[in-house]
Amino acid sequence: MVQNQKLGTSGYSSGFLGNELEPPALDAALSDDAVQLDGSAAIPYTHFSLALSKSRGFARWVAWNIDGGSIRKVSRNGIPFVKDSRIPAQFQNGDELYSGNRLDRGHLARRADLVWGSETEARSANKDSFFFTNIAPQMDDFNQSSKDGVWGRLEDAVFADADVQDLKVTAFGGPIFQDNDREYRGVRLPREYWKILAYVASGEFKSRAFLLTQNLNPFEALDLDEFRAFQVSTEELEERTGLRFADAMQDADARTSLRAAGEREPLGGLADIQW
Numbered sequence: 001m002v003q004n005q006k007l008g009t010s011g012y013s014s015g016f017l018g019n020e021l022e023p024p025a026l027d028a029a030l031s032d033d034a035v036q037l038d039g040s041a042a043i044p045y046t047h048f049s050l051a052l053s054k055s056r057g058f059a060r061w062v063a064w065n066i067d068g069g070s071i072r073k074v075s076r077n078g079i080p081f082v083k084d085s086r087i088p089a090q091f092q093n094g095d096e097l098y099s100g101n102r103l104d105r106g107h108l109a110r111r112a113d114l115v116w117g118s119e120t121e122a123r124s125a126n127k128d129s130f131f132f133t134n135i136a137p138q139m140d141d142f143n144q145s146s147k148d149g150v151w152g153r154l155e156d157a158v159f160a161d162a163d164v165q166d167l168k169v170t171a172f173g174g175p176i177f178q179d180n181d182r183e184y185r186g187v188r189l190p191r192e193y194w195k196i197l198a199y200v201a202s203g204e205f206k207s208r209a210f211l212l213t214q215n216l217n218p219f220e221a222l223d224l225d226e227f228r229a230f231q232v233s234t235e236e237l238e239e240r241t242g243l244r245f246a247d248a249m250q251d252a253d254a255r256t257s258l259r260a261a262g263e264r265e266p267l268g269g270l271a272d273i274q275w
Contacts, residue, residue, distance in 0.1 A: 011044025012063040023063040024243035046125040057093040068167035106138030165200040207249040
């Protein structure tokens with residue numbers, strides 16, 4: 001199903017936290033693979049924007065703003081997952097990938113993060129979050145990863161555990177593409193995901209980076225221990241993704257060890273995060 005999307009949506013706001021925080025930059029090779037909309041690789045929706053890979057059919061990055069002070073309760077009932085008619089359908093992985101298996105249609109920018117502002121804005125963002133451009137394949141236990149559901153609760157945790165100024169957070173996230181990703185139904189499925197949360201606390205700009213690994217096997221049951229979430233550095237995510245993040249995020253992260261994922265302990269719970 002393809003659904004029309006009104007042009008002119010505001011998209012991600014780089015000045016949301018008070019100073020400019022540009023979305024990830026694509027190097028030359030990645031830029032050639034990016035879907036262009038009106039001459040730009042940044043495709044706007046309500047409260048978020050993304051860059052879409054032609055070759056993989058998933059977003060390389062999604063950038064979104066969260067206004068925790070004006071979040072609204074908006075029902076998701078009756079909203080279908082749909083392709084965006086502004087973009088050629090062949091560059092979007094739709095229901096043909098997700099039907100009849102354990103793959104979830106996983107939101108990259110969380111629906112709950114986007115439904116803020118006026119009632120009209122919140123409802124528009126709610127609907128926009130269901131475009132397949134904001135969706136990636138996640139095993140059905142994905143958001144319960146690392147024992148305490150760390151991955152699915154990162155945004156909630158920053159509000160609970162950090163003194164977030166004005167209750168505003170900017171988030172970035174997406175899959176990590178590798179040449180040896182497993183192919184399923186003609187689509188290579190990403191097995192790693194990344195996320196960065198940026199915010200201001202006590203007048204100080206902070207940025208925290210995270211990595212999740214999942215063993216994707218649509219044919220077998222998975223134990224929750226198959227998932228691993230780690231707090232990492234922005235530098236490591238640049239190495240893994242090929243993206244370039246804003247210098248301010250490089251300077252403000254937790255400077256977590258660059259040890260390989262197999263050589264360090266995953267986050268056992270939200271209390272392990274260095275905010």
